[in-house]
Amino acid sequence: MLALEPTIKERLEALPALSGWVVSGITVPEGPGADRQLTLRVGTVQVGDAKAMATSVSPSWEMRLSVPRSAAAALELDAAFAAILASFHGWFPGDVTGRIWERMALGAVGEISQSLGEGRAGISLSFATSAKFDGVDE
Numbered sequence: 001m002l003a004l005e006p007t008i009k010e011r012l013e014a015l016p017a018l019s020g021w022v023v024s025g026i027t028v029p030e031g032p033g034a035d036r037q038l039t040l041r042v043g044t045v046q047v048g049d050a051k052a053m054a055t056s057v058s059p060s061w062e063m064r065l066s067v068p069r070s071a072a073a074a075l076e077l078d079a080a081f082a083a084i085l086a087s088f089h090g091w092f093p094g095d096v097t098g099r100i101w102e103r104m105a106l107g108a109v110g111e112i113s114q115s116l117g118e119g120r121a122g123i124s125l126s127f128a129t130s131a132k133f134d135g136v137d138e
């Protein structure tokens with residue numbers, strides 16, 4: 001499941017609208033401090049019923065965007081939001097380290113400014129995907 005993080009990070013960093021944003025995550029260290037930050041986190045993980053010794057694991061990947069509060073903050077966040085939505089909703093990650101991941105779907109959007117501290121504004125987008133995980137066949 002965590003093998004998706006570098007693949008997602010690479011896709012985010014390739015977006016022209018995110019040029020100049022620092023992208024970090026659970027396993028990917030933060031770069032040098034920047035005004036525009038995007039943090040990847042695993043949100044809710046749904047687990048399907050075990051059938052035939054396998055189950056589906058469906059993580060949501062949260063993308064937390066934050067910028068300094070300013071007259072331009074809304075436009076910066078909106079441009080990043082639109083670019084991420086256009087790039088990730090419906091995206092098929094496919095084979096990542098031998099596991100096939102299903103298409104990503106936007107699951108939630110929320111304002112996160114209060115958790116960022118004074119002087120910063122932010123929003124969060126959450127995308128869900130799923131893959132089959134095999135269990136023990138005894």
